[in-house]
Amino acid sequence: MKLKETDSAIYGLLREEFDYQKSTLRLIASENYTSKAVMEATGSVATNKYAEGYPGKRYYAGNQYIDQIEELAIERAKKLFNVGHANVQPHSGSSANIAAFFSFLEPGDKFMGLELPHGGHLTHGSPVNFSGKWFRAVAYGVDKETEALDYDAIKKQAIEEKPKLIICGYTAYPLMIDFKAFREICDEVGAVMMADISHFAGLVAGGVYNSPAPYADVITSTTHKTLRGPRGAIILGPEENGKKIDKGVFPGTQGGPLEHVIAAKAVCFHEAMQPEFKEYATQIVKNAKVLAEELVSLGLRLVAGKTNTHVLLVDLNQKGITGKDAQAALEEAGIITNRNTIPFDTRSPFVTSGLRLGTPALTTRGMKEDEMKHIARMIVKVIENPNDSELKLKVRSEVEELCGKFPIYGDVSY
Ligand SMILES: *Cc1c(COP(=O)(O)O)cnc(C)c1O
Numbered sequence: 175m176k177l178k179e180t181d182s183a184i185y186g187l188l189r190e191e192f193d194y195q196k197s198t199l200r201l202i203a204s205e206n207y208t209s210k211a212v213m214e215a216t217g218s219v220a221t222n223k224y225a226e227g228y229p230g231k232r233y234y235a236g237n238q239y240i241d242q243i244e245e246l247a248i249e250r251a252k253k254l255f256n257v258g259h260a261n262v263q264p265h266s267g268s269s270a271n272i273a274a275f276f277s278f279l280e281p282g283d284k285f286m287g288l289e290l291p292h293g294g295h296l297t298h299g300s301p302v303n304f305s306g307k308w309f310r311a312v313a314y315g316v317d318k319e320t321e322a323l324d325y326d327a328i329k330k331q332a333i334e335e336k337p338k339l340i341i342c343g344y345t346a347y348p349l350m351i352d353f354k355a356f357r358e359i360c361d362e363v364g365a366v367m368m369a370d371i372s373h374f375a376g377l378v379a380g381g382v383y384n385s386p387a388p389y390a391d392v393i394t395s396t397t398h399k400t401l402r403g404p405r406g407a408i409i410l411g412p413e414e415n416g417k418k419i420d421k422g423v424f425p426g427t428q429g430g431p432l433e434h435v436i437a438a439k440a441v442c443f444h445e446a447m448q449p450e451f452k453e454y455a456t457q458i459v460k461n462a463k464v465l466a467e468e469l470v471s472l473g474l475r476l477v478a479g480k481t482n483t484h485v486l487l488v489d490l491n492q493k494g495i496t497g498k499d500a501q502a503a504l505e506e507a508g509i510i511t512n513r514n515t516i517p518f519d520t521r522s523p524f525v526t527s528g529l530r531l532g533t534p535a536l537t538t539r540g541m542k543e544d545e546m547k548h549i550a551r552m553i554v555k556v557i558e559n560p561n562d563s564e565l566k567l568k569v570r571s572e573v574e575e576l577c578g579k580f581p582i583y584g585d586v587s588y
Contacts, residue, residue: 197577198508199549203485203532204345204373206402207539207582208438209445215438216404224430228420243437250443251408254379256387258413262439263423263431267372267396270407270423271297272304274392277415277422278339278366281308285339286332286365288323289313291515291523293347293487295370312337316347316517321478323347325355332363343370343386343394346514346530348466348481350384357389369393372407374483376400376534379446380455383483391415400458400484400534403442406435454537458484461533464543468550474557477516477528485532489516493557497526503560504529508573509553529557539580548576 177185195207208216220243226233229241229248244262251260264270279285287298287305292315296303299311312335317324332340342356353369360367369386375395377383386393393410397403409419424431445451459482466476466486477487490500497513504511515521516528531553536545552569559565 192583196582197574198510199573199577200535201509201511201531201533201549203512203530203534204396204399205532206376206399206534208398208402208404208442210583211441211445212402212404212438215441216434218434218437220434220437221432223433225433226424226430228424240433243433243440244431247436247440247443250440250447251410254443254446255375255393255410256385257393257410259411259416259419261409261416261419261423262436263428264394264407264409265428265432265435266405267295267370267394267407268297269428270394270396270409271295271370273422273427274368274394274409274419275305275309275339275422276426277418278368278392279309282310283338284310284312284335285341286312286314286328286335286337287341288344288347289315291519292316292517293344294341295345295372298341298344298370316478318518321517322349323351325352325359328356329359329362332359332365336363337365339366339368341368341370343372343374345373346485346487348476348478348483348486350482351386353384353386353389356386360391366391370395372396373399373485376402376446376451377455377458377484380452380458382452382455382459392419397439397442400455401442401446402454402534402538403446404435404438406432406439408439457542458533458537460543461537461541461546462486465531465533465546465550468547469554472550472554474554484534485530487514487516488529488531489527490529490557491527495557495560496521497528498524499560500529500557503556503566504553507552507556507566507569508577509549509556509569539577539582541580545576545580 223240224234225237225240229245247262248260288294290300297305300306314328367390369390372395374383378385396407398405462481462484466481475489501513513526514528514530515526519527521527
């Protein structure tokens with residue numbers, strides 16, 4: 175390895191990060207472990223190329239191989255998600271959403287998105303984000319009783335507000351979305367239907383989550399969450415929206431695409447078409463359900479009471495601990511999670527009353543139902559005794575032992 179000789183500081187830190195990823199339990203719902211093949215493509219010579227434009231229409235010479243890489247990525251994305259058009263250039267989920275807004279809205283236009291504390295994303299209308307600053311964002315929420323989407327209430331609100339665009343698809347919502355219902359709402363008010371499937375794209379690809387493809391005018395997604403590819407994003411849609419979508423990305427909001435990442439996206443799409451990926455997606459949901467049931471049986475309350483996806487939200491209110499403190503105590507024990515607001519949370523987004531847990535990364539390691547039950551017990555013990563240092567040390571060694579049985583990457587050095 176050259177890096178070890180030329181930059182021992184960064185090399186050393188990458189090694190430490192690798193050891194940390196190996197020896198801790200990642201329950202962050204948006205994280206995963208990519209394959210070695212994806213990492214190899216990400217670290218490839220395609221990083222050296224400028225390729226502004228699209229295959230066959232570049233603003234730089236020398237793109238004959240880069241064009242083929244991007245074309246392959248596009249074809250695979252279209253096939254995987256069963257759509258007429260795919261743009262594989264967005265640098266991240268947020269960049270994809272900026273581009274989609276650029277394609278379908280004018281500054282100042284009104285749109286509707288799920289409120290952040292109810293599970294929406296920053297880019298869905300938060301006042302501190304471009305989406306809330308440059309557009310008129312109207313938030314819809316989940317129902318106070320069921321903590322689920324109430325499609326009739328959203329329809330009523332849409333009829334009153336007449337938004338130009340409605341976003342569905344969230345970062346912390348444990349239930350499956352009814353995309354057909356959103357299509358009907360959008361048709362009723364003449365709004366563009368935008369589905370942001372960033373979190374659960376892998377579940378859609380694996381056939382265990384409804385696909386928005388038959389309904390949405392535009393679909394954005396990250397590639398690094400359940401889809402298990404490199405950090406990046408895509409925008410999909412029906413063929414007739416292709417030109418609009420492409421213009422929104424380049425020249426609308428981005429310059430040169432990251433062709434090394436696009437190569438890695440192509441690798442990821444190929445992997446996601448294999449039968450093993452279906453099994454993987456199925457197991458993610460099975461694991462989440464078992465984790466949820468076990469936590470409930472140990473006395474925790476879940477938002478909406480359950481999950482039928484990859485993610486669950488724990489309401490910590492009855493346990494007398496904040497999301498911030500629970501996250502910190504679990505981190506000390508080697509269990510990596512993130513605090514999260516819950517619907518109608520009375521605490522700030524920095525403190526929160528909730529904890530978000532997800533199973534994509536653990537499932538990639540090969541963990542199954544038995545491990546989920548074991549992990550649930552460890553989580554509850556730590557949450558109930560957040561200041562017990564001895565207990566946290568004991569759980570930390572239990573975590574390391576469990577991780578040792580489900581190794582990642584084998585012989586890769588960092
Ligand atoms: C993660 C996420 C994003 C943002 O992705 P980044 O790559 O972090 O910019 C956007 N929308 C949703 C729904 C997400 O879950």
